Each structure stands twice: as structure tokens, then as C-alpha cells.
Amino acid sequence: MPHKGKLLVITGAGLSAESGISTFRGANGLWEDHKIEAICHARSWRSNFDTVHRFYNARRTQLATAKPNAGHEALVEWEARYESILFTQNVDNLLEVAGARKPVHLHGFLPDMRCTACDNVWTIGARAWDQTKECCPACGSRKDVKPFIVFFGEEAPLYRALIEALAIMTDDDVLLIIGTSGVVLPILDIAEKTPGLSILNNLHSEPAIPEDLFDHVFIEPVTSAVDKMDRVLRETLLPRKGAA
Ligand SMILES: [Zn+2]
Structure with a gap:
């Protein structure tokens, strides 16, 4: 049975990859x-x-x-449906274009x-x-x-908001990680400490993220994983008051 709880999302470059957001860096970096x-x-x-x-x-x-993809659109829907907080390492505006109210841009x-x-x-x-x-x-x-x-060698002031949000998570809350290598943010550490259900969606297995730490793992493009993630969320969390 779904229960009351919050959704905490952390997204990375994998979310916007299918929208053709290029990092302008060649194979040699x-x-x-x-x-x-x-x-x-x-x-x-x-x-x-x-x-x-x-x-x-x-x-x-x-x-x-660049246009938002089904991943951005699903995140907007979940943001409206659940008590939630949405962190992104992406510096693009595709979540905003899709209608997200207040994603926290950790890297600018x-x-x-x-x-x-x-x-x-x-x-x-x-x-x-x-x-x-x-x-x-x-x-x-x-x-x-x-x-x-946030340039290399600079502090990311909003990491504090992420640390605070993670610190108050309870075992009723859900952690959702989408499209990140776990190299810049310590996803391993975050997943180990999260007390509730956790979901991972990455295009490839990432060496820095042990998948057995997660309750649900979807190794596939975000646009093909959204329906499965939606099902897990519906089975786990009650909508916030007034949400559809
Ligand atoms: Zn000035």
C-alpha cells in the first residue's frame, strides 16, 4: 500500500542527453x-x-x-504529485521549460x-x-x-541544501537517482545512508555506483524507464493533498 512520504530526486547529464544537449567535448575530452x-x-x-x-x-x-524529453516531463509530474524536492547537476533549463517549479541547480x-x-x-x-x-x-x-x-575549484553553495535535505529523509521517503555517474556527487555514500526506498536509472552501469544498494535499478535510457519508475512511485507514495 502506498504511504505518506517525500520524494528526493537527484539528476545528472543522462537526463538531458536524449534532448541533444551536447557538452561540446570530443572523445578526447x-x-x-x-x-x-x-x-x-x-x-x-x-x-x-x-x-x-x-x-x-x-x-x-x-x-x-533543445526540447525537454519524457524524463523531464515525468519529473515535472512527480514534482506536482508528491511532496518532493528536485536537485539537478545539469546547468540547462529543460526542467524549467517542461514546467518544473523549483529545481535546485547544484552546479549553476x-x-x-x-x-x-x-x-x-x-x-x-x-x-x-x-x-x-x-x-x-x-x-x-x-x-x-x-x-x-560553478567552476572547477569553486565551492557549490547549494550542496548545503542537498546535504540538509538528505539528512532529514526518513524510511517513508524515496530517493530517485537519474543519469549520473556518481563521480562528482558521492552517490554511493548517499545511497548507503538513505533510510527508505531507492531507485536508480542510468543508461550504463557506472563503476562508482554499486547497484545492489538500490531497491529498483533501471539500466536503460530515461525515456524508456519513466513508466516503470512511475509504477514504483505510485505503489510506494501517496499523492500530496490536492494532487491528482
Ligand atoms: Zn557587478
């Missing part, structure tokens, strides 16, 4: 011969200012044509820019930023403007 970990780094992005902006402009402008959000001089954050949407001319609308600085992305 490089973009235009650059190692992204080296140029989009807390210590080095200012000296790679132009390259950093060109790289993120390429990623941001593809948002204009491509449509936004941030000024490191005055901490202003503002939205420019799916367009390129002209780093040679455009300035922070609040303080006028040009050289302090970066994409609103």
Missing part, C-alpha cells in the same frame, strides 16, 4: 584543444576570459532549440550570468554574451562577469 577543467577553473578563468565565454556561449545558445544555471565584483546574478536567456562589450548591469564591470556556473 577536449573543446577546441582546451581542457575544460583547466580553463573553467576558479584560479584560471580570468586569464582564459575569452575562451571561457566562447565555450559557454556555445552551450547557452543551444538551449534555444546557463541562462544566468554572475558578476564576481558585486555578486549580481541576472538572466540573459539562451543567447551569447558578448564578453568584449557587455558589462554587469548593476556595477558596470566587464572583466568580472562570468557564466553563473
Whole structure:
């Protein structure tokens, strides 16, 4: 019988892969011969200012044509149906385009820019930023403007929200992990500590995620797993008050 409980979701790149979101990195992990970990780094992005902006402009402008897939749509439905909290490592806006109310973007959000001089954050949407001319609308600085992305070597302030949400999970709650390698976030540790039912959906088995830690494992594209995950959720959790 379904019972009262919350749904906590963590998604990664696998969710948006079927929407054609490209990371612009070749098989060698490089973009235009650059190692992204080296140029989009807390210590080095200012000296790679132009390259950093060109790289993120390429990623941001593809948002204009990318479409949410059945995975994003299912997450929006579950967000409305259950007491839930939705964390994503993705910086794209496909959850928002699909209608998600408040996904937590752990690693930043491509449509936004941030000024490191005055901490202003503002939205420019799916367009390129002209780093040679455009300035922070609040303080006028040009050289302090970066994409609103957590770079390598930077702290991810919203990890705190994830840690707090995980800490208050009870054995009535459900943990759902979709499309992540478990390398950046310690999914192994999270799955080991989760007291309730847990579900994993990845395109491939990931060496960093022991699947026997999960109650339900779907190794397949997210768009083909959504109906099965929906069935598990319906069997496990009661809808929130007022939800269909
Ligand atoms: Zn500023």
C-alpha cells in the first residue's frame, strides 16, 4: 500500500542527453584543444576570459532549440504529485521549460550570468554574451562577469541544501537517482545512508555506483524507464493533498 512520504530526486547529464544537449567535448575530452577543467577553473578563468565565454556561449545558445524529453516531463509530474524536492547537476533549463517549479541547480544555471565584483546574478536567456562589450548591469564591470556556473575549484553553495535535505529523509521517503555517474556527487555514500526506498536509472552501469544498494535499478535510457519508475512511485507514495 502506498504511504505518506517525500520524494528526493537527484539528476545528472543522462537526463538531458536524449534532448541533444551536447557538452561540446570530443572523445578526447577536449573543446577546441582546451581542457575544460583547466580553463573553467576558479584560479584560471580570468586569464582564459575569452575562451571561457566562447565555450559557454556555445552551450547557452543551444538551449534555444533543445526540447525537454519524457524524463523531464515525468519529473515535472512527480514534482506536482508528491511532496518532493528536485536537485539537478545539469546547468540547462529543460526542467524549467517542461514546467518544473523549483529545481535546485547544484552546479549553476546557463541562462544566468554572475558578476564576481558585486555578486549580481541576472538572466540573459539562451543567447551569447558578448564578453568584449557587455558589462554587469548593476556595477558596470566587464572583466568580472562570468557564466553563473560553478567552476572547477569553486565551492557549490547549494550542496548545503542537498546535504540538509538528505539528512532529514526518513524510511517513508524515496530517493530517485537519474543519469549520473556518481563521480562528482558521492552517490554511493548517499545511497548507503538513505533510510527508505531507492531507485536508480542510468543508461550504463557506472563503476562508482554499486547497484545492489538500490531497491529498483533501471539500466536503460530515461525515456524508456519513466513508466516503470512511475509504477514504483505510485505503489510506494501517496499523492500530496490536492494532487491528482
Ligand atoms: Zn557587478
